[in-house]
Amino acid sequence: MSPSLESAPDRDALAGEYVLGLVEGADRERLEQRIAREPALAASVETWRGHLAAIDATARPIPPSPGLWARIEAEIAGILPAAERGRAKALKAGGTLADWWNSLFIWRGAAFAGALAAILLAIGLNGALDRAKRQPVMVAVLLTDANVAAAVVNTYPDGRVEMVPLQNIAVPAGMALEIWTLWDRTVGPRSVGLIDRARTTPLRLDQLPLGTNQLFEITIEPATGSPTGRPTGPIVAKGNTAQAL
Amino acid sequence: MIGVAQRLLKRRALAEEAVQDAFVLIWRHAARFDPQRGAGLTWIYAILRNRALSILRDEKRTETSEAPLGEEMASEEDDPETVMSKLSDAKALHACLETLPAQRRGLVLLAFVQGLTHGEIAGKLGLPIGSVKSWIRRSLIALKECLG
Numbered sequence: 306m307s308p309s310l311e312s313a314p315d316r317d318a319l320a321g322e323y324v325l326g327l328v329e330g331a332d333r334e335r336l337e338q339r340i341a342r343e344p345a346l347a348a349s350v351e352t353w354r355g356h357l358a359a360i361d362a363t364a365r366p367i368p369p370s371p372g373l374w375a376r377i378e379a380e381i382a383g384i385l386p387a388a389e390r391g392r393a394k395a396l397k398a399g400g401t402l403a404d405w406w407n408s409l410f411i412w413r414g415a416a417f418a419g420a421l422a423a424i425l426l427a428i429g430l431n432g433a434l435d436r437a438k439r440q441p442v443m444v445a446v447l448l449t450d451a452n453v454a455a456a457v458v459n460t461y462p463d464g465r466v467e468m469v470p471l472q473n474i475a476v477p478a479g480m481a482l483e484i485w486t487l488w489d490r491t492v493g494p495r496s497v498g499l500i501d502r503a504r505t506t507p508l509r510l511d512q513l514p515l516g517t518n519q520l521f522e523i524t525i526e527p528a529t530g531s532p533t534g535r536p537t538g539p540i541v542a543k544g545n546t547a548q549a550l
Numbered sequence: 551m552i553g554v555a556q557r558l559l560k561r562r563a564l565a566e567e568a569v570q571d572a573f574v575l576i577w578r579h580a581a582r583f584d585p586q587r588g589a590g591l592t593w594i595y596a597i598l599r600n601r602a603l604s605i606l607r608d609e610k611r612t613e614t615s616e617a618p619l620g621e622e623m624a625s626e627e628d629d630p631e632t633v634m635s636k637l638s639d640a641k642a643l644h645a646c647l648e649t650l651p652a653q654r655r656g657l658v659l660l661a662f663v664q665g666l667t668h669g670e671i672a673g674k675l676g677l678p679i680g681s682v683k684s685w686i687r688r689s690l691i692a693l694k695e696c697l698g
Contacts, residue, residue: 333574366553367552369552370562377573
């Protein structure tokens with residue numbers, strides 16, 4: 306079948322059959338190759354999709370089961386490095402994603418339920434992306450002198466560092482937990498956080514260097530922090546950073 | 551999206567599988583989406599429908615249970631005339647479908663809503679497959695003329 310000999314009604318009927326899902330198997334593959342090559346055919350397919358979208362909009366909305374987003378996120382997180390590159394390319398191509406969003410909103414009148422699903426989709430995808438950004442690059446497990454893991458320090462691609470306690474740490478009244486880091490013995494330890502009790506806390510490393518095999522430790526200090534700027538109290542736990550796999 | 555997939559696949563678990571696959575494909579191909587060619591939402595639904603249809607055809611091929619997937623729980627909600635009544639918001643499409651004889655309109659809707667093949671529609675309605683093919687084709691040409 307030569308495309309040039311095909312009349313417009315024939316082409317539209319074929320595109321319509323394709324959008325209805327009636328072109329199958331090898332015929333479908335051949336047709337998809339033609340759609341990629343022939344703008345007139347592609348336009349006809351797109352027109353049919355636009356018209357028939359109203360039928361999809363009549364489907365009863367079904368709320369996703371509780372685990373669905375988590376499964377989607379997990380699967381996307383698995384392919385994220387490649388997808389990130391694709392996304393960067395899309396942005397470079399001149400606001401393609403922004404246009405895509407705009408078109409979503411224009412479309413809203415015709416298929417509101419669908420737009421809602423698409424917005425949920427975006428939230429789901431951003432959630433997955435955030436979660437991936439939350440994958441730590443380096444981790445330090447802080448051990449007590451009895452070799453019990455008391456806390457972990459996680460460092461993230463965007464420079465954030467946080468301390469997550471793994472167990473309750475007894476803090477005497479009027480005292481606090483101070484977190485220190487040591488990257489160079491000649492410089493000495495620097496305070497990066499002060500908390501009244503064991504809880505997840507961001508650490509302020511600001512301009513301080515951060516690398517592998519860098520020491521983090523927690524000491525008991527007065528409630529307002531060490532008066533000397535150096536650890537003065539007993540060490541609760543300590544550990545060195547290591548690259549996360 | 552799950553609603554659309556469930557119309558095609560009937561089973562909830564398969565519908566969610568199709569939605570999950572579609573989201574991953576959308577994520578992978580976001581860079582390939584060309585806004586010049588169409589609206590984002592139709593693109594998303596096209597991916598979903600493609601995925602759901604391949605699951606549907608694969609399941610039918612490997613189906614071993616007594617009740618083939620396509621005939622299972624075809625809910626009345628997905629019945630062509632019920633869909634027609636819900637289409638009143640989409641005036642152009644509704645009006646153009648109205649111009650077709652009810653049976654021919656039904657063929658088009660069965661294919662799109664339930665993902666039935668020419669052969670399945672013919673079996674379901676007790677019609678020769680050749681007639682089903684040519685009626686759908688003629689209905690599409692008429693619809694296209696009406697919709698512009």
